Amino acid sequence: MDEIRQRFARYLAARMEGITDVEIVTAARLHGGASRETYRLRARYLQEGATVERGFVLRRDPTGSLIETERDVEYNAYRAYHGTDVPVPEPLFLEMDGQWLDRPFFVMEEITGCTAAPPFQPDPYGPLRDRIGTQFWNILGAIHRADPAARGLTRCLDMPAPADCWRQALDYWAAVIDADALSPQPIVQGAIRWLRRNPPPAPPRVTVIHGDYRTGNFLYDDTGTIRAVLDWEMCHLGDPHEDIAWAADPLWAFGDPTRAGTMIPTEEGLRLWTQASGMAVNPESLRWWQVFAMVKGLAIWLSSSREYATGSNRDPILAFSGWFCTAAHNRMLAERLRDLTLEECAA
Amino acid sequence: MRPEADHILLGACAELSASIAPALPGDYATGTLNLIGLMMFMVAGEYDRAADVRHADIEAMRVLLRDGLALVHDPSLRATLEAASAATPASLRISALDAVHDQMAAAIIDLHAAVEARHDRTGEALATRIWSALVDMSDRHVPSLPSPT
Incomplete structure (x- = not known):
């Protein structure tokens, strides 16, 4: 040091x-x-x-x-x-x-006097949960409401056609999985096939995507005010449902799909996001991006496994992510795909 | 071996958390040590069940691969499924179990894609059975974490 x-x-x-x-x-x-x-x-x-x-x-x-x-x-x-x-x-x-x-x-x-919640605790916000949860969804709506060109981001980020957002995102992360998985992955490969068979509608417009918007990636003070949204390293332009689905992924909520990030009910969060962004949530899109979120998560965890196993980075967080997060996301994704397959068979 | 490896890991984990971590200076050192302790807890659980989890997966996949043979006509894929479904671990070492596990998981991916491509009720039925088996397999692989205090 x-x-x-x-x-x-x-x-x-x-x-x-x-x-x-x-x-x-x-x-x-x-x-x-x-x-x-x-x-x-x-x-x-x-x-x-x-x-x-x-x-x-x-x-x-x-x-x-x-x-x-x-x-x-x-x-x-x-x-x-x-x-x-x-x-x-x-x-x-x-x-x-x-x-x-x-x-x-x-x-x-430096943002002082703040903390970030650990991502794998059942109730990290305590009595501040509702206040933080309300801001969480309003801020996400504000991120998506912004014009990427007016913010100068189209100069440094690729602007996909609305109809191509899903394919670009899926191709990228599927390639990461193919490159980094240390063993065959039947769950995520089955999910990728499902995503390709069931493409989502194009978004009403292409927006800035934070890329890792979730509990643990913002700082809040002891009054429950969110002071800084962090970890924009996966920022890109795309379909705003991508961020919504990632924020609401059950991995960040101790497996609870009804309360994104253990904060306010997801239904209420989506209502706030709709108000703040000026866009509507498309249920069909959200369903697709929810499956995608788990695929993307698994790509990241499988990469962390490789980094740790090859010795290029021995930070224990990589071993934990590669083990626990892979296992947890695999289970959630397998359940989701089993249910989707049963729905398709019944239709 | 007495004490067993998992007991040693759990004891070391408790010592790290109770005595060592609080004495460390700085967020990074404390956080990293706590995470190492957490993974020692997870490894302790894995020590006892690792072979059993892999054995259960292998036998579940073997059944699916054998049943899948009836639906597959492509000679190359049939050869893959036959080889994988007949595979047996050379020993009870985790590495030997993993080698067969990986061979079978790769074959399951191919079988799953093939039955999905049939677009018929028979294919749907096996595809659904594969998903149910993958749910069971994934459930077996989730490591235990300490209860939140």
């Missing part, structure tokens, strides 16, 4: 004009963040004759990751939404030059 302190201090001194005597007074690596190494750093420096203390969060590319994305995707998403009704930290620096910290990284402001 001393090396990170010294090197980040040198970086700040070079990157921020008009500051001198930079010292990193505290530095801590944050737990989680399996896709990028995350550090909280507090700097002290002289600026215009005054001593300033400021907190930063550093996200550095790891040597191996659950999710292979460019760091500029996440940085640009923060930049697109900073200062809007979607709370995000202020993005400060995007650094591609490996001379500073060996690997590319970006820096954003």
Whole structure:
């Protein structure tokens, strides 16, 4: 950690004009963040004759990751939404030059006085559940209401035709599964066949997709106010049902499909999302994207298994994800496909 | 072996959580150690049941593969199903059980796709049986977690 302190201090001194005597007074690596190494750093420096203390969060590319994305995707998403009704930290620096910290990284402001809920607890929010759940769905609606072009995101993200959203997403994650699975996966392969046989309707419009919008990926304070939506590394443009289905996936709700992320009832959440986004939920689309969400989840967990097994990243979170999340999602997906198959046979 | 491996893992897990983790500085070290402890708990459960879970899967898949032979006419796929349904583990080692498990799971994928492509009642019936078996298999593979306190 001393090396990170010294090197980040040198970086700040070079990157921020008009500051001198930079010292990193505290530095801590944050737990989680399996896709990028995350550090909280507090700097002290002289600026215009005054001593300033400021907190930063550093996200550095790891040597191996659950999710292979460019760091500029996440940085640009923060930049697109900073200062809007979607709370995000202020993005400060995007650094591609490996001379500073060996690997590319970006820096954003530290959000203080907040916490993120652990994803696998039955009631992580306690009495704040309803208040947080209401904001959770309103913010998701605000993400989807935004015009991707007006936010500058069509310059850095591919814009699929509405009718192609499902195919692009499925092709991408099916290829990840084919590349990364360490053993044959009859459940997810059966689900992929079902998804290809039953494509969803095209969305009314293509929107920004957060890509990992769920409990655990936002910071809230002790009044129950959501202060920052994080982890935009899978941000892309697509069908908004993708985010809805991911947010409501039972894996984030201790297996309960009726209360997304253990918060408010999903039905109520969908009503709030409809109001905030200005779009309607299409049940047929939602059904398809719910199955897709589990396939995408399994792709991520199978990748984490490979990363851990090959030794490219020994973070225990990868072993846990690769084992527990694969098993849990496989069970949920098998039940869902069995039920869908029975419905089709009865029809 | 006494104490058994699972008892050793559970004892080590308890020691890590109760004595070691609280003494560590910083969120990252504490969180990582707690996660390691959690996985030691999971591995302890797996130690006792790992062979049984694989054996149950293998026998369930063997039945499906044998039944599927009656619906498959493609010679290449028939050869795959015959070989997989006759496969037996070389020993009771987990690696030997996994080798047969993987061979059978790959054959199940091919069989499942083939019966779905028939678009008839017989195919639907076997496809549904395969999904039911996959539900049972997936249920067996979910590791136990400690009860939330």
